[in-house]
Amino acid sequence: MTRSDTIFALSSGRPPAGIAVVRVAGPNARSALEALAGSVGEPRRVRLVSLRDPNSGEALDRGLTVLFPAPASATGDDVAEFHLHGGRAVVADVLAALGRLDGLRLAEPGEFTRRAFANGVLDLAAVEGLADLIAADTTAQRRQALRQAEGALGGVVAGWRERLIGIAALAEAAIDFADADDVPDGLIGPARAAAAALLGDIEAVLAGARRGERVRGGLTVVIAGPPNAGKSSLLNALARREVAIVSATPGTTRDAIEVHLDLDGVAVTVIDTAGLRDGVDPVEAEGIKRALARMALADLVLWLEPAGAAAAEPPAVAAPVWRVGTKHDLDTGEAGAERDDGAERHRISVVSGAGLNRLVAELARVAVDLVGGEPALVTRARQAAALRAVAAALGEAVQRSDSAPELFAEDLRRAARGLGQVVGAVDVEDVLDAVFRQFCIGK
Numbered sequence: 449m450t451r452s453d454t455i456f457a458l459s460s461g462r463p464p465a466g467i468a469v470v471r472v473a474g475p476n477a478r479s480a481l482e483a484l485a486g487s488v489g490e491p492r493r494v495r496l497v498s499l500r501d502p503n504s505g506e507a508l509d510r511g512l513t514v515l516f517p518a519p520a521s522a523t524g525d526d527v528a529e530f531h532l533h534g535g536r537a538v539v540a541d542v543l544a545a546l547g548r549l550d551g552l553r554l555a556e557p558g559e560f561t562r563r564a565f566a567n568g569v570l571d572l573a574a575v576e577g578l579a580d581l582i583a584a585d586t587t588a589q590r591r592q593a594l595r596q597a598e599g600a601l602g603g604v605v606a607g608w609r610e611r612l613i614g615i616a617a618l619a620e621a622a623i624d625f626a627d628a629d630d631v632p633d634g635l636i637g638p639a640r641a642a643a644a645a646l647l648g649d650i651e652a653v654l655a656g657a658r659r660g661e662r663v664r665g666g667l668t669v670v671i672a673g674p675p676n677a678g679k680s681s682l683l684n685a686l687a688r689r690e691v692a693i694v695s696a697t698p699g700t701t702r703d704a705i706e707v708h709l710d711l712d713g714v715a716v717t718v719i720d721t722a723g724l725r726d727g728v729d730p731v732e733a734e735g736i737k738r739a740l741a742r743m744a745l746a747d748l749v750l751w752l753e754p755a756g757a758a759a760a761e762p763p764a765v766a767a768p769v770w771r772v773g774t775k776h777d778l779d780t781g782e783a784g785a786e787r788d789d790g791a792e793r794h795r796i797s798v799v800s801g802a803g804l805n806r807l808v809a810e811l812a813r814v815a816v817d818l819v820g821g822e823p824a825l826v827t828r829a830r831q832a833a834a835l836r837a838v839a840a841a842l843g844e845a846v847q848r849s850d851s852a853p854e855l856f857a858e859d860l861r862r863a864a865r866g867l868g869q870v871v872g873a874v875d876v877e878d879v880l881d882a883v884f885r886q887f888c889i890g891k
């Protein structure tokens with residue numbers, strides 16, 4: 449797996465398709481293009497040509513080709529592209545012809561992107577953004593991922609790095625000027641103030657990390673409540689299909705059942721859970737255990753209580769809990785008074801449809817509120833962890849007594865190392881495989 453290999457793969461979706469794009473990257477990309485198309489054409493210009501099997505001379509397809517000479521390409525290598533008719537045999541035969549050429553081999557998952565990283569075209573945070581862009585299901589995910597893929601975090605980190613270098617220079621000057629063991633406050637003070645300002649900016653970006661991770665992973669809404677409350681019925685109504693079994697027998701649902709919704713551009717996972725009650729068989733008890741575990745990790749809990757039933761209290765959870773009165777079509781009004789404690793905010797019926805649109809609208813509003821505003825720059829736990837280490841090192845530098853300038857300088861070096869980790873400039877070996885495993889072949 450060296451950089452001098454030339455790799456190729458189908459980069460577009462699974463055939464059959466209208467068009468298929470086969471990419472070739474590496475030193476032999478140009479000769480591979482010439483072998484199939486007869487010539488390479490003008491750099492970065494698309495042209496229509498017959499593609500032939502180099503051995504037999506047989507026409508394989510008539511398609512578009514383009515050559516991106518290094519370094520001005522998506523990977524930084526020479527890149528050749530074949531835009532083919534997306535038939536299974538067209539693609540298979542073109543890939544087979546490429547595979548027979550000297551020095552060409554099929555790319556591994558994410559290998560084009562790995563080259564882009566190795567060639568300095570993308571930093572690690574941008575690579576992560578690219579993975580997220582390809583995985584994005586909703587508009588909010590796409591916006592955040594595109595910004596990340598365009599190097600937004602890397603750009604900010606580069607600015608912080610410059611400031612850190614400036615602070616280190618101030619500290620060095622202070623050390624040089626004074627007796628290195630005892631630098632007066634007036635000299636190292638400006639360096640300390642600059643470190644404090646930088647720390648504030650990093651903490652402000654870190655404050656958005658949870659939002660960034662929520663956009664990326666989606667919000668989790670857990671439907672919980674006593675057995676027979678109508679939880680699975682609500683899940684089916686939200687999903688608009690019969691995902692979960694609904695029955696009049698209490699204790700029907702045991703496994704947690706997830707559906708993925710797009711609420712006004714925000715990814716929301718809604719989870720139906722086993723009804724909570726005591727004294728049940730071991731299988732249902734396991735379901736209840738899972739229900740509680742899902743509630744503990746939720747961003748929002750919908751606590752369902754059927755009309756006319758005695759109010760049941762939800763278990764204490766970290767997330768906000770919305771009380772939802774179900775089976776509103778059965779509500780005679782008598783039981784309503786006894787539960788009219790102001791806590792219940794929603795009443796629904798999946799039979800009449802009453803309250804459902806409003807519930808969905810409020811969920812969408814909360815989802816947009818939770819993830820809205822200025823797009824987050826930190827979108828992954830890995831980035832947040834590295835930045836927290838930077839903040840910790842800077843925090844120590846700021847706290848440090850002025851009589852220890854070499855320790856101050858050491859804190860700054862640790863901070864710089866953490867910044868390097870965010871963009872993958874240092875300590876990348878452990879994370880690279882995990883990051884590139886997320887990609888498909890051809891990316």
Ligand SMILES: Nc1nc2c(c(=O)[nH]1)N(C=O)[C@@H](CNc1ccc(C(=O)N[C@@H](CCC(=O)O)C(=O)O)cc1)CN2
Nearest residue numbers: 459469471492516519520521522523527529531569891
């Ligand atoms: N056909 C095709 N479409 C694609 C890609 C591709 O590789 N092939 N991409 C694959 O990811 C994305 C586009 N990414 C690209 C990134 C950089 C360059 C490139 O040529 N960069 C040069 C020149 C920049 C310029 O002229 O503005 C450079 O950065 O030096 C091309 C595609 C999405 N669409």
Ligand SMILES: Nc1nc2c(ncn2[C@@H]2O[C@H](COP(=O)(O)OP(=O)(O)OP(=O)(O)O)[C@@H](O)[C@H]2O)c(=O)[nH]1
Nearest residue numbers: 675676677678679680681695699700701723775798
């Ligand atoms: N009339 C009426 N019946 C409903 C409504 N929602 C659910 N039901 C009925 O209530 C019963 C229980 O519904 P489920 O959705 O299975 O209830 P659950 O909370 O998932 O129950 P468990 O999985 O056993 O905890 C079924 O017979 C449903 O048809 C409603 O809005 N109106």
Ligand SMILES: [Mg+2]
Nearest residue numbers: 679680700701
């Ligand atoms: Mg159920």
